[in-house]
Amino acid sequence: MTSPLRFLFVMQYPGYLRYFDSAIQLLASRGHHVEITFDTPRKQAEGVEALEGMAGSVEVLGRTPAREGVWAPVAGAVRGAIDYVRYLHPSFADAPYLRDRMRKALPAVCAFLARWDTASRPTTQALVTVLTTMERSIPSNGVIERFIASRRPDAVLVTPLVTDRCPQVDLIKGAQALGIPSVLCVASWDHLTTKGLIRVQPDLVSVWNEAQKEEAIEFHGTLPGSIVVTGAQPFDRWFERRATDRATFCRRVGLPPDRPFVLFVGSTASISSPDQELRFVRRWIETLRREPELAGVGVLVRPHPYNSTHWSDVDFADLADVVVYPRTANPVNEADRQDYFDSLSHSEAVVGVNTTAMVEAAIVGRTVHSVLADEFKDTQSGTLHFRYLLSENGGFLRVATSLPEHARQLADTLRAPEIGREACARFVATFIRPQGMDSPSTPILVNALERLAASGTLPRRRVPVILYPLSALLWVVGVANLMRHPDLFRRTVWKQVKIARKRLRNARKRRRRRTAPPVQVARGEQPDIPRRKAG
Numbered sequence: 001m002t003s004p005l006r007f008l009f010v011m012q013y014p015g016y017l018r019y020f021d022s023a024i025q026l027l028a029s030r031g032h033h034v035e036i037t038f039d040t041p042r043k044q045a046e047g048v049e050a051l052e053g054m055a056g057s058v059e060v061l062g063r064t065p066a067r068e069g070v071w072a073p074v075a076g077a078v079r080g081a082i083d084y085v086r087y088l089h090p091s092f093a094d095a096p097y098l099r100d101r102m103r104k105a106l107p108a109v110c111a112f113l114a115r116w117d118t119a120s121r122p123t124t125q126a127l128v129t130v131l132t133t134m135e136r137s138i139p140s141n142g143v144i145e146r147f148i149a150s151r152r153p154d155a156v157l158v159t160p161l162v163t164d165r166c167p168q169v170d171l172i173k174g175a176q177a178l179g180i181p182s183v184l185c186v187a188s189w190d191h192l193t194t195k196g197l198i199r200v201q202p203d204l205v206s207v208w209n210e211a212q213k214e215e216a217i218e219f220h221g222t223l224p225g226s227i228v229v230t231g232a233q234p235f236d237r238w239f240e241r242r243a244t245d246r247a248t249f250c251r252r253v254g255l256p257p258d259r260p261f262v263l264f265v266g267s268t269a270s271i272s273s274p275d276q277e278l279r280f281v282r283r284w285i286e287t288l289r290r291e292p293e294l295a296g297v298g299v300l301v302r303p304h305p306y307n308s309t310h311w312s313d314v315d316f317a318d319l320a321d322v323v324v325y326p327r328t329a330n331p332v333n334e335a336d337r338q339d340y341f342d343s344l345s346h347s348e349a350v351v352g353v354n355t356t357a358m359v360e361a362a363i364v365g366r367t368v369h370s371v372l373a374d375e376f377k378d379t380q381s382g383t384l385h386f387r388y389l390l391s392e393n394g395g396f397l398r399v400a401t402s403l404p405e406h407a408r409q410l411a412d413t414l415r416a417p418e419i420g421r422e423a424c425a426r427f428v429a430t431f432i433r434p435q436g437m438d439s440p441s442t443p444i445l446v447n448a449l450e451r452l453a454a455s456g457t458l459p460r461r462r463v464p465v466i467l468y469p470l471s472a473l474l475w476v477v478g479v480a481n482l483m484r485h486p487d488l489f490r491r492t493v494w495k496q497v498k499i500a501r502k503r504l505r506n507a508r509k510r511r512r513r514r515t516a517p518p519v520q521v522a523r524g525e526q527p528d529i530p531r532r533k534a535g
Contacts, residue, residue, distance in 0.1 A: 004031045005453045008153035010064050010171050013040045014047030015306070016159055018332045019187040019234045021050040022442040027449070028056025035151055037064040039167055044306065050332035061151075066167045067141045070478040075138050075169070077107040078474075082131045083164060083196035084110070086219065088119040097378030098194055105164050128197070128221075135199045137467040137474060140177040141170050148174045155181045155453035158202070160188075162195035172200045176461040181452045185445070189232070189359065189431075190385035192216055201226065204452050206445055208232040209434045211388060228448045231441030232432045237337065238363045239440070243345035244338065250346070253300060253325040260414060261298030261321075262288070263347035263366075265357035266307060271379040272353050274310035280373060284351070285319050287403040293411040299323070302343055304355065305331045349413045351406075354379055354386045362396050363428055367413045367420030369398045371406045394430065396423035 007027060011017070017024075017036075027034050034057065041063050051058055067075060084106050086092075087099040096117070103114050119127070148156060148171070156175040158168040161184045175182040182202040186192060189208065192215040198205070201220075205227050207213050213229055216222040243249075250257035264281060266272065272280075281301060288294040298321040303311040308328055316322040331337070341364070344350065350361035351369045353376050358368045370389075372380060380386050389395035398413070398420055400406035413419050429437055435444055463471055 003454070004033065005154040005450065006033045006152055007035070007155055007157060007449065007453065008148065008151050009034060009036045009157040009159075010168055011036065011038050011159055012163060012166070012168070013038050013043035013045075015044030016187055017047045017050040020159065020185060021054075021332065022236055023185075023233055023445050023449075024051070024058060025054050025056070026442055026446045028054060028058050030446070030450075031056070032450075033057040033059070035059045035061055035153070037061045039064050039066070047332055064167070064171070065143050065147045067144065067170045070475060070482060071138055071141070072478075073481050074474050074478040075135075077109050078131055078134045078138065079166070079169065079196070079199055080105050080107045080164070081110040081113060082128065082135065082199055084113055085124065085127045085131060086197045088116055088127070089124045089219065090118060090121060091219070091384070093118045095378075095382045095384070097382045102164075102196075132197075132199060132221075133467070134470065134474065135169070137463055137471040138173075139463050139471065140173040144170050144174040145177055148180065149178055153180060153453075155183060155449060157183045157185055157449065159185045160191050160195065161202075162191055162198060164196060166196065169199050172202050175202075176200075176458075179457040179460040181455065181458060183449060183452060186212060186216075187234075188356065189388070190383065192219065193384040198222060203458065204228060204448065206230050206448060208441075209431050211431065215384075228445075229434060230445040230448060231435050231439070233441040233445050235360065235363055235432055236440045236442050238341060238360055241338070241341050243342050246346045249339075249342045250298075253343075254323045255298040255300060256321060259296060259298055259321070260348040261300050261346070262294075262410065262414075263343055263350045263361075264299065264301045265350060265352040265355055265361070266302060266304040266311075267353045267355040267379075268304055269307045271355065272304075272307070272376065274307065276375045277307075277353075278310060278314065280353075280375060282316075282319075284371070284403060284406075285316070285322055287407050288410065289319065291404075291407040291411055293414065294407060296321070297348075297414065300325060300343060300347065302340070302357075303327070304357075348417055349410055351410070354383065358389065358397065359432070362424040363432060365421050365424055367398060367417065367424070368396060369400070369406060369410055369413070371400050371403055373403075388431065389427075391423065394427065396420055396427045 009020070009024065024034050036059070048060060051060070084102040087095065087102055092098060099117065106114055156171060158171050161168045161172070172182045181204070183204045183206065184198065184202045185206050186208065192212055198220040201222060203226060205216055205222050207216060207227060207229055208231060209229060213227050216227055217224060247257040255261050264284070266277060285299055288297065288299070301322070301324045303324065305328070311324050312327050314324055316324065326339070344361050344364045344366060347366060349369060350358065350366045352358045353370060358370070361368045387393055389397040390399060391397065398409050400409055433439060433441060435441070
């Protein structure tokens, strides 16, 4: 058994615990100490419920310190530019939605890049190389280094790292400056193709499958030797779970227990805006009712838990046997997880636009349908991860190009529910559990984390000497930017002065302690020890 290790896990916000609670639990059960911090602790704060009742040594520290001062705007500008430039790659030529989203986040100093919509592979690579070289010339932050050092971790884990101007880049830099192994734990199936770039390469990148490994190599420049394929640990909870009584479930949600029902699973707001989703679902239900074989089928609409506000007062009273349930839900609460699993298990078929729930339905073995609707064109065919679900790419999705065609496909599935199960099983075996259908992914991830953390300290990595001139130039740019904002400039300078004075005082105290003569204490007496004021 591995000796007890210490892990510092930095997440963007508590909602990410739903991806990694099983890994944290296993680390703790093996005797390791796991400390968790969040960049934005108040966002999806209910996510910490995933830790309730967890045995072992797990501690939530609160907010992760962030970079401030001269380098903060420089780092933000460089990272924003990198995230936009990556979408000039020809593989994203048909993904204007993703490119436009990053264009909005471009810093003003890099606005000239917005004139480009696409570029060749060599041009894109050249631009990324220039910008990542600038990133390498930005030094590690002292505050973050001291924070990491104070926790004494054997490894620093971060997720998702690739969001807009993510501060976790500085955590990776801080860990490397201290010689501590660092890991990017990829959280979701779309993070390597719909978010920003991995600007600084960690020592290990954990991915679900070979498709994600290829994405990390092709789009992020990650070395194959630093990638570990673990399977999708967030989905381990669905493989061994069993559904509760169907009649009881149907009565609870308000559907006739003696008739089949179809489940519609909602998407996040970034995929399916609230107004569009409401209008589409109504048109979808009306189309189903016009199909004779579907006229009496129940419909259960499950809003996405983080895109559910607009469903709170929706009334489908004019449409028989249609239920919106639940109006709100906590995806990390065990009771709600079982309720969600029951929704998938007791349905005859599952319908969605583009959501992880469709993958979870495939695990349960339900045939999954989608419609290529005009209002969702950008977030369906305009995203690379949706294409993994298509049958021509080895996926399981039954796709229609119109609602009437979709209704006919759905009627076929209700007549023969097993119609798509073989495709689901094939997809799950390659995309979710590539190490084997009977091999849970969580232990594979935890084993990889243990191996890296137990490998010991690494050579310390800071800004290479050859990049000092570029670093100096960017620092001057940062100072010039601050001087355009006098109040911010004064606060920054005064803060740096106070930090320097504090360091000087501490250095003097250490020097005095080293040079002070030893205290002579007579036998039976106590030395005069100055007391520190409480607080």
